[in-house]
Amino acid sequence: GKAxxxxxxxxxxxxxxxxAEALKxxxxxxxxxxxxxERTHANVGxxxxxxxxxxxxxxxVNICKASDxxxxxxxxxxxxxxxxxxxxxxxxxxxxxxxxxxxxxxxRPAIIFPSLTAASSLKExxxxxxxxxxxxxxxxxxxxxxxxxxIEGAGRERVGVxxxxxxxxxxxxxxxxxxxxxxxxxKKVCSIDKANxxxxxxxxxxxxxxxxxxxxxxxxxxxxxxxxxxxxxKWPKQFDVILCENMFGDILSDEAAMLTxxxxxxxSASLAEGTFGMYEPSGGSAPDIAGQGIANPIAQILSAGMxxxxxxxxxxxxDAIDNAVAKVLDQGYRTRDxxxxxxxxxxxxxxxxxxxxxANL
Amino acid sequence: GKAxxxxxxxxxxxxxxxxAEALKxxxxxxxxxxxxxERTHANVGxxxxxxxxxxxxxxxVNICKASDxxxxxxxxxxxxxxxxxxxxxxxxxxxxxxxxxxxxxxxRPAIIFPSLTAASSLKExxxxxxxxxxxxxxxxxxxxxxxxxxIEGAGRERVGVxxxxxxxxxxxxxxxxxxxxxxxxxKKVCSIDKANxxxxxxxxxxxxxxxxxxxxxxxxxxxxxxxxxxxxxKWPKQFDVILCENMFGDILSDEAAMLTxxxxxxxSASLAEGTFGMYEPSGGSAPDIAGQGIANPIAQILSAGMxxxxxxxxxxxxDAIDNAVAKVLDQGYRTRDxxxxxxxxxxxxxxxxxxxxxANL
Ligand SMILES: CC(C)[C@H](C(=O)O)[C@@H](O)C(=O)O
Ligand SMILES: CC(C)[C@H](C(=O)O)[C@@H](O)C(=O)O
Numbered sequence: 001g002k003a004x005x006x007x008x009x010x011x012x013x014x015x016x017x018x019x020a021e022a023l024k025x026x027x028x029x030x031x032x033x034x035x036x037x038e039r040t041h042a043n044v045g046x047x048x049x050x051x052x053x054x055x056x057x058x059x060x061v062n063i064c065k066a067s068d069x070x071x072x073x074x075x076x077x078x079x080x081x082x083x084x085x086x087x088x089x090x091x092x093x094x095x096x097x098x099x100x101x102x103x104x105x106x107x108r109p110a111i112i113f114p115s116l117t118a119a120s121s122l123k124e125x126x127x128x129x130x131x132x133x134x135x136x137x138x139x140x141x142x143x144x145x146x147x148x149x150x151i152e153g154a155g156r157e158r159v160g161v162x163x164x165x166x167x168x169x170x171x172x173x174x175x176x177x178x179x180x181x182x183x184x185x186x187k188k189v190c191s192i193d194k195a196n197x198x199x200x201x202x203x204x205x206x207x208x209x210x211x212x213x214x215x216x217x218x219x220x221x222x223x224x225x226x227x228x229x230x231x232x233x234k235w236p237k238q239f240d241v242i243l244c245e246n247m248f249g250d251i252l253s254d255e256a257a258m259l260t261x262x263x264x265x266x267x268s269a270s271l272a273e274g275t276f277g278m279y280e281p282s283g284g285s286a287p288d289i290a291g292q293g294i295a296n297p298i299a300q301i302l303s304a305g306m307x308x309x310x311x312x313x314x315x316x317x318x319d320a321i322d323n324a325v326a327k328v329l330d331q332g333y334r335t336r337d338x339x340x341x342x343x344x345x346x347x348x349x350x351x352x353x354x355x356x357x358x359a360n361l
Numbered sequence: 362g363k364a365x366x367x368x369x370x371x372x373x374x375x376x377x378x379x380x381a382e383a384l385k386x387x388x389x390x391x392x393x394x395x396x397x398x399e400r401t402h403a404n405v406g407x408x409x410x411x412x413x414x415x416x417x418x419x420x421x422v423n424i425c426k427a428s429d430x431x432x433x434x435x436x437x438x439x440x441x442x443x444x445x446x447x448x449x450x451x452x453x454x455x456x457x458x459x460x461x462x463x464x465x466x467x468x469r470p471a472i473i474f475p476s477l478t479a480a481s482s483l484k485e486x487x488x489x490x491x492x493x494x495x496x497x498x499x500x501x502x503x504x505x506x507x508x509x510x511x512i513e514g515a516g517r518e519r520v521g522v523x524x525x526x527x528x529x530x531x532x533x534x535x536x537x538x539x540x541x542x543x544x545x546x547x548k549k550v551c552s553i554d555k556a557n558x559x560x561x562x563x564x565x566x567x568x569x570x571x572x573x574x575x576x577x578x579x580x581x582x583x584x585x586x587x588x589x590x591x592x593x594x595k596w597p598k599q600f601d602v603i604l605c606e607n608m609f610g611d612i613l614s615d616e617a618a619m620l621t622x623x624x625x626x627x628x629s630a631s632l633a634e635g636t637f638g639m640y641e642p643s644g645g646s647a648p649d650i651a652g653q654g655i656a657n658p659i660a661q662i663l664s665a666g667m668x669x670x671x672x673x674x675x676x677x678x679x680d681a682i683d684n685a686v687a688k689v690l691d692q693g694y695r696t697r698d699x700x701x702x703x704x705x706x707x708x709x710x711x712x713x714x715x716x717x718x719x720a721n722l
Contacts, residue, residue: 085556085557085563088557090557091557091558095558120484121483121484121487121594121595121596122482122483122484122594123481123482123483123484123485124484126482143504143523143525143558143559144558149559149560150560151560151563151564155529156529156530157529158528158529158564159526159527159528159529159564160525160526160527160528160559160560160561160562160563160564160565161507161524161525161526161560161561162504162524162525162526162559162560162561163522163523163524163525164504164521164522164523164524164525165520165521165522165523166520166521167519167520167521168516168517168518168519168520169517194608194611195446196446196449196451196452197446197452197456197504197505198504198510198521198523199510199511199512199521199522199523200521200522200523201521202446202512202521203512203519203520203521204521225611225612226611226612226614226615227615229590229612229613229615229616229619230615230616230618230619231619232616233482233483233594233616233619233620234482234619235482247555250555250586250587251586251587251590251612252590254587254588254590254591255590255591255593255594255616257591258590258591258592258594258595259594
């Protein structure tokens with residue numbers, strides 16, 4: 001059978017608890033499919049700071065380098081919030097990981113399951129039947145990583161500077177990811193920019209239009225980022241794949257995720273060229289409920305599913321995980337974050353919903 | 362009595378129709394208060410392009426320069442959408458106006474009137490009782506105006522570049538606007554940044570904290586822009602004044618405006634140092650309903666009210682306009698955009714609601 005090496009980075013807060021359930025699901029996949037997941041645990045985030053002095057220790061980087069994919073939990077918490085931004089768990093771990101491993105394509109599904117529309121702060125009539133948006137965010141360019149960046153001068157003469165920069169190949173490769181994803185879904189790409197103000201956006205739009213010619217079966221539209229922030233609220237169902245540069249993708253993917261009302265349900269993938277990728281829940285480390293065994297592990301489990309799909313090419317097993325999650329929701333299992341008092345709903349804890357998902361695999 | 366010079370720029374689409382109602386309100390104010398508004402009409406946007414060859418003709422700039430304030434309608438429409446971005450009505454008129462007149466402080470209220478919560482796509486339980494957010498957006502700096510900006514190189518070697526830059530005085534003056542506004546309202550400022558990624562944000566946060574010391578009665582908090590995009594959807598009532606740099610303010614003010622569900626109700630002010638300002642509705646030119654006499658003029662009328670308040674120091678008259686609008690809504694008058702079939706609601710057109718507001722002055 002095949003063997004894949006997985007770097008397991010549980011991180012902080014609820015990270016370790018929800019990771020435990022995702023690993024149980026990987027165990028179950030090993031039993032059902034002829035595959036082995038060789039797992040190496042490593043510290044990251046606050047755990048990295050506490051154990052090895054930094055959010056992304058060298059040992060962790062080396063373990064990731066020796067792996068076929070990274071399964072990431074979540075990082076951050078009040079304990080480390082007073083550190084300088086560069087050293088904090090989130091920024092200090094995520095940005096270097098993206099850069100070191102060239103994770104240029106961030107896939108962030110914002111799916112509202114028909115049975116969970118009650119969790120959204122949107123009106124029932126706006127989201128009846130659910131919605132299914134995939135935000136494709138460029139993750140290694142733009143204003144996050146371009147130079148010059150810094151604070152120049154001294155005292156009241158200081159000036160803060162950041163640079164947003166995009167090259168043609170950077171735009172092309174992320175556009176291909178969006179169009180290829182759309183081909184497997186609703187066949188629509190809405191490309192977000194601010195071409196009425198930004199030069200990067202003018203180039204972005206031109207290149208995206210060029211790439212679209214290779215995908216005649218996909219319908220391309222363009223929307224300014226400010227309008228997109230409105231349209232998401234107004235009628236999220238109008239979107240299929242949303243293609244964004246790094247900063248706009250950061251903002252809009254979070255807005256879209258919150259519109260689902262179920263952050264604990266949303267996985268994400270950050271892909272490099274080739275098959276390497278990092279997989280993590282979209283929600284945070286939720287330090288307020290950490291250690292109580294009540295966190296929702298579904299986002300972490302679905303992240304493991306994305307790992308099988310995108311890094312290991314195990315489409316059948318990935319589909320099985322997605323289906324098992326859907327079945328468990330249909331059966332009425334709910335962790336506290338998605339529970340509401342209603343006939344047929346069963347309030348369960350982290351471990352119980354993990355077991356239920358495995359039972360449905 | 363006093364006399365103020367007003368540059369009247371109706372623009373495109375519904376602009377002229379809703380402007381007519383705002384001017385009627387100014388007539389009514391002249392009769393009730395000892396004041397004269399000397400109005401000079403000028404072309405802007407698509408009207409500027411069609412009449413004088415550009416979105417912001419020289420004559421218009423000169424008329425604005427000779428005035429105490431600009432009352433702006435709205436610009437844009439399908440007719441001009443194929444022009445290069447720089448020449449289009451919106452960008453080609455608004456950005457130069459902001460720069461020429463130093464309109465650094467953009468005030469964008471996002472208010473949901475308790476009687477209009479049905480128009481929002483948010484659930485009744487999330488917005489019961491309404492909400493009242495004031496977004497203060499820096500409007501002449503940041504990535505909109507900083508250099509270098511452009512597309513370098515040729516062919517596939519091209520690189521798009523934009524620069525986000527903020528100096529200490531630029532941050533200080535907009536922070537003062539936010540704190541002073543908060544003192545007159547809910548006494549809370551939430552400053553938005555991305556200090557975990559952007560150097561401009563690190564400086565922004567430091568300077569805002571410094572300015573806050575002069576306003577001990579105002580509570581300051583900080584939020585990352587991605588989280589803010591989520592929190593607006595989740596619980597808009599948590600916000601009072603939101604302070605943003607230019608680009609984040611563009612995105613979040615539009616998101617907040619859409620959350621109210623009533624774009625036709627939202628005015629905005631763009632203020633220079635001193636008393637000069639430009640006043641315009643937050644909504645667009647709505648070409649689809651232009652010329653039918655059914656557009657909602659309330660945003661334009663409230664914009665005229667903001668002009669009285671901020672440029673002319675006529676607080677009493679400004680309050681009278683705000684109150685007249687509230688009364689008319691309480692009386693059940695509704696233009697089509699905010700109408701719903703319900704006992705006591707009267708569907709009216711642009712002119713009728715304008716008349717009703719004047720009757721309540
Ligand atoms: C922690 C932060 C640097 C990061 C980002 O802005 O990309 C986070 O918000 C995310 O979206 O993954
Ligand atoms: C038209 C455009 C340049 C403008 C902006 O981005 O500022 C508009 O979206 C606005 O918010 O007034």
